[in-house]
Amino acid sequence: MLTYFVGLSLFLLCSLTGMKVLITHYSVGKAAQIALAEQYIGIAENIAGQLDKEAYEQFLLTKQDNAHRQEIKTYLEQYRAPMDALFVYILLLDETDISKVMVSALPPHVNDVPIGSPCTVPPAKVIQAKNGLSYYTDIVKGEHDGSYLSVGVPFYSKDGTMLGVLGIDIDAKDLADVSRQVVSSDAFIYGIDVIFAVALLAVVFILNRLYKSRLKRNLKETEEVYLSELEKVMDTIKSSRHDIMNHLHVISGLIDMEMYSDVAEYLKQLKIESQPLDLSLRVKSPILLVLFHSKWELAYSLNIQMSFETDWQEYDRIESFDLVKIYANLLDNALEATAVYSGQQPKNIHVICKSLGKKYVFAVENTALLSPEAQKRLFQRGYTTKKSGKSVRGNGLTIVKNTVEKYQGDIYYHYEQEKVFIQIML
Template sequence: MQHPVKENPAYERLTSQLSQVREQFGVLYLYLLQINPDGSGGKVMVAAHPPDSGIQFQIGDPCYVNAEQIAKIRAGETYYSDIIRDPHYGVYMSAGAPLLGKDGRLAGIVGVDTDMAMVEGIGKDVVRNSVPVFVFHGLFVVVLIVLILGLSRWYQREIRVAVGETEEHYQDELRSVISSIRSIRHDFVNHMQVLYGLIECGYFDKARDYIQSLLKETKLLDLTVRIANPALMVLFHTKWEQAKSKQIVMQFAECPDPFEGIPSIDLVKIMSNLIDNAIDAAEMADGEKRIRIACRREDKQYVFEVENTGAEISPEQRAHIFTVGYTTKPATRSNARGAGLPIVQAVVSKHNGSIEIVSEHGMTRFTVILPAK
């Protein structure tokens, strides 16, 4: 806002970030607005749009925001609109939230527009032909709720057995998974209704495209099949979500062994600390941000590997990284550093295991080897 020109590093960085988020969530437009001094509307400062839209936003382009919406923004609230039909920008719904500066003062609005053309086009046909489907989905939702309640109780019982007295500490991980399942259930019903409407109305090409887009979101569900140990499966779910929020690709090799020879609390201590360090390092990587996790049994030993891109660990640093309080990362008031790897080493020593570190060519890999009892 201080230098409103496109030849500005801040403008280029914000445009890139908005484009990434717009593509990730599949919205139509994503933009930052500055509110007019008289509160009569706003103007676009930075915007992201589909590459094939043919629309070019200019800094200062007017954007319709009414007085009621601006009042909500100034009160620290969000707003959303009815369906808007614009001959230039299309058919969409608009929403906005306050954008605050470092000093906590209102700097503008973060706005998002969602494409409603397809939904509006098939909505009437879907409603007219979907009464039996609504009944079916109502029953389906009831069954899903029963299954989720049963699954929730099963998770609680498994975690109670797996982590014993430390159950309370890891309940946050479990709640995150249950929340994820509930979200998937809700989205599944919506997806089924849209797919049914597309098929009933004969939009087979659009239905196929819609299914292909859904296939990209199935990687998280695959973890429940590939990870045999319940405690590790819960941990990997939450760490996958955390990495995803930081645009880090987290890959898991199949872990068919339940690792019954090692207490689940010790497995979680090892893997959670190694993965947290890997996320911190990958987030700071200049190029590819990737983490690979593998857990397996080899003859009479268990092998756990966490590999990440990012800055390498020098030989001098390796001599101290298992010392309590030593860290290669900056400390913050809310998060003490230098405690994770000493915890890992203590657990490994407890089981008479070993830790191997390979750090070269922009890749760091920690390998923990424990004897299989």
């Protein structure tokens, strides 16, 4: 199981980390693309601002490779070479969605682009430029010059007429270099992310072990309660068997003496006294039904009157073994305290198990003699008024207290006129 958990954890760690690295790499690439594009848009605006508009207008009159075009071409080359751009050019916008190259500054090994050649700027960006807006494209795959990113800035004549768009093409390798630099600078953050993921898995593993340990401890406490309860049931059965044998001897003796009317009266009284407590119509929870029956039987064998005040509820907001912990320990303490009681009050135990609005009310009241010290230390772990050396002694009410705290409930304790009253609200 541990090997499976570790293997699955490593697989998830690698998968999630890999996905995060890919997503981060993509995000960094897009961020670098936007940053680089905005930087070159600023450069294009500067170039367009200092462009000789009159010379360019003169060129547009003929659209021939004349002195005005060469002057503009030289001006563009002054900017292209220092910033190592692929191309710096001027586009013409007409009634179509296809821009035309009019003047371009190119690397020495590239032939000049014919005047009016179609440009690869996407139609959506051409429309954007016609609306007077700057643009930048995604990575464009060129036919002969690899991949590049284009930016464009419209520029105008003195009277406000749009003359064209000044464009710059940037090699995609420059963009990749920027992305690599950003990724390299974030390597420490990636490492922190991996460490965090490993730490998170370690925390999950530790919490899982703690949960299993707590569950095991709870099961052990429940097992102790059940074993203790089983022991009491066996004692009750032995006591009942002893009583039955005594009753049979009496009946046999009466029959031998032919006192049949006395036999009939004795059997009638025996039937009344031996009738078990009928809780089946008042307790819906089968767990509580069995527990209350066994405790009533034990109380009956000890000549203790046990009464119940119950609702027709399953009390399903409380886990069954926690419900058993509460009532088994409360009733055990009540039975043992009442059994040794030597005062003037009747030996009674009253059990309350009801719902009050959104709260559950669990309470037990019994006759008992408690010293001032016992009253103060009743809920302390390990304290007991009994002399038995069993390991579960002295922890019953502490278990009840811990269970109540688990559900953020309240415990009310009162002792008056040789009666102990413990009430729990959950």
